[in-house]
Amino acid sequence: xxxxxxxxxxxxxxxxxxxxxxxxxxxxxxxxxxxxxxxxxxxxxxxxxxxxxxxxxxxxxxxxxxxxxxxxxxxxxxxxxxxxxxxxxxxxxxxxxxxxxxxxxxxxxxxxxxxxxxxxxxxxxxxxxxxxxxxxxxxxxxxxxxxxxxxxxxxxxxxxxxxxxxxxxxxxxxxxxxxxxxxxxxxxxxxxxxxxxxxxxxxxxxxxxxxxxxxxxxx
Amino acid sequence: xxxxxxxxxxxxxxxxxxxxxxxxxxxxxxxxxxxxxxxxxxxxxxxxxxxxxxxxxxxxxxxxxxxxxxxxxxxxxxxxxxxxxxxxxxxxxxxxxxxxxxxxxxxxxxxxxxxxxxxxxxxxxxxxxxxxxxxxxxxxxxxxxxxxxxxxxxxxxxxxxxxxxxxxxxxxxxxxxxxxxxxxxxxxxxxxxxxxxxxxxxxxxxxxxxxxxxxxxxxxxxxxxxxxxxxxxxxxxxxxxxxxxxxxxxxxxxxxxxxxxxxxxxxx
Numbered sequence: 001x002x003x004x005x006x007x008x009x010x011x012x013x014x015x016x017x018x019x020x021x022x023x024x025x026x027x028x029x030x031x032x033x034x035x036x037x038x039x040x041x042x043x044x045x046x047x048x049x050x051x052x053x054x055x056x057x058x059x060x061x062x063x064x065x066x067x068x069x070x071x072x073x074x075x076x077x078x079x080x081x082x083x084x085x086x087x088x089x090x091x092x093x094x095x096x097x098x099x100x101x102x103x104x105x106x107x108x109x110x111x112x113x114x115x116x117x118x119x120x121x122x123x124x125x126x127x128x129x130x131x132x133x134x135x136x137x138x139x140x141x142x143x144x145x146x147x148x149x150x151x152x153x154x155x156x157x158x159x160x161x162x163x164x165x166x167x168x169x170x171x172x173x174x175x176x177x178x179x180x181x182x183x184x185x186x187x188x189x190x191x192x193x194x195x196x197x198x199x200x201x202x203x204x205x206x207x208x209x210x211x212x213x214x215x216x217x218x219x
Numbered sequence: 220x221x222x223x224x225x226x227x228x229x230x231x232x233x234x235x236x237x238x239x240x241x242x243x244x245x246x247x248x249x250x251x252x253x254x255x256x257x258x259x260x261x262x263x264x265x266x267x268x269x270x271x272x273x274x275x276x277x278x279x280x281x282x283x284x285x286x287x288x289x290x291x292x293x294x295x296x297x298x299x300x301x302x303x304x305x306x307x308x309x310x311x312x313x314x315x316x317x318x319x320x321x322x323x324x325x326x327x328x329x330x331x332x333x334x335x336x337x338x339x340x341x342x343x344x345x346x347x348x349x350x351x352x353x354x355x356x357x358x359x360x361x362x363x364x365x366x367x368x369x370x371x372x373x374x375x376x377x378x379x380x381x382x383x384x385x386x387x388x389x390x391x392x393x394x395x396x397x398x399x400x401x402x403x404x405x406x407x408x409x410x411x412x413x414x415x416x417x418x419x420x421x422x423x424x425x426x427x428x429x430x431x432x433x434x435x436x437x438x439x440x441x442x443x444x445x446x447x448x449x450x451x452x453x454x455x456x457x458x459x460x461x462x463x464x465x466x467x468x469x470x471x472x473x474x475x476x477x478x479x480x481x482x483x484x485x486x487x
Contacts, residue, residue: 059241059242059243060242061242061243061244061245062244063243063244064243064247086243086244088243088244088247089243090248091247091248091249091250092248092249092250092346092349092350092352092353093246093248093346093349094349097244099244130244132244132246132345136345136346137246137345142380144377144380145377146416149416150341150344152314154246154314154315154344154345157245187240190245192245192313192314192316193245195284196284196313196319199284200284200285200286200287201287202286202287202289202290202326203286203322206239206240207318207322209240210240210241210242211240211241211242
């Protein structure tokens with residue numbers, strides 16, 4: 001369901017931009033009409049929906065391996081939004097599972113190492129929601145339960161994480177096809193983990209932490 | 220060059236530390252450490268109480284997200300020294316997450332005596348049931364302590380939506396048919412008692428008919444309701460004793476005697 005929404009938006013973003021480009025070429029010299037201005041604006045708006053980075057991540061409570069795409073934006077490219085799909089092998093359970101994740105990150109600083117192409121991003125803060133795409137899990141309790149019987153969702157987990165990155169800022173993009181590549185790690189915990197941790201002294205903070213490592217390719 | 224060595228060292232340290240921090244998902248069912256605990260502990264209980272006509276066991280229940288109190292009660296039962304085994308009334312996990320089972324297992328494994336764990340309704344959430352099956356064992360099981368057969372049942376009917384027989388009459392039938400020689404008495408233990416929202420109340424009379432057909436039935440034990448209870452639910456003289464949650468710092472000490480039994484509410 002969610003995937004189709006994303007794909008549909010992508011198609012919308014691509015289609016008008018092609019059509020618009022042909023028209024613009026034909027009337028390049030003449031003054032722009034109101035219609036053309038509107039079309040340009042519309043094109044630019046939809047083009048923003050084209051994702052500009054890809055991510056691959058190992059672990060981190062959203063699957064064993066996750067692949068995702070998203071947007072890097074902001075004046076200093078400090079904001080990031082990701083859509084990710086994680087693969088969760090079945091281990092002791094009946095089926096393999098897919099986990100869908102929406103992630104919002106804030107990466108406030110970029111520190112270049114000397115004159116080199118390497119950039120350190122000493123902090124990244126992320127908030128993400130993950131959903132297990134399996135009908136054994138519920139967002140709201142099924143009707144058979146009395147109202148508020150469990151009072152939480154087994155399907156959706158809200159996580160917080162902090163991490164660091166090292167980025168290789170590619171000097172001449174024209175030969176490389178990508179702007180930069182970063183390696184990152186993050187340490188996070190989810191809502192139920194915090195619930196356990198704050199209700200109990202015997203569970204140490206280290207025990208609720210979950211590590212993720214991954215790579216981001218910015219086109 | 221030296222810079223790279225330092226980076227390499229850091230990376231190694233990070234990876235070693237990282238192994239414990241890897242979680243694919245809270246419900247990933249990735250289990251490290253001991254499994255099959257019910258089978259192992261049943262063997263230990265049977266060996267320990269063989270030939271005895273009197274013995275004592277403790278019942279704790281609903282330890283979900285109460286690791287502090289669980290740790291305390293484990294310590295306390297170890298120090299008493301007069302308990303032959305421990306019966307856990309179910310709900311070792313609250314959300315059904317894999318690591319909750321492993322945390323509970325590790326705290327309960329500190330008991331100096333064998334223990335068995337019933338399946339609670341919270342243990343069924345998400346992939347909880349799969350983890351329970353692996354870490355502990357079957358949801359319906361039985362063992363013999365001295366001359367008493369303990370019938371341990373999964374009664375969390377609401378969790379299964381008819382996809383799994385709860386309560387499992389076939390299991391009870393098999394137990395009756397293959398009754399071990401020399402066993403004179405029965406104790407029936409379950410997480411959810413008849414009459415509860417979670418129980419399949421449509422079959423409660425059939426359930427009671429099976430329960431009362433066990434030889435020398437002493438009483439029934441349950442957890443789930445987070446309070447001490449004592450009731451003759453069906454008015455047929457069979458007592459149902461409810462054990463409170465460990466969060467309310469209570470547990471039972473039950474002594475099976477040559478004639479009858481003693482049940483003591485304890486608090487700490």
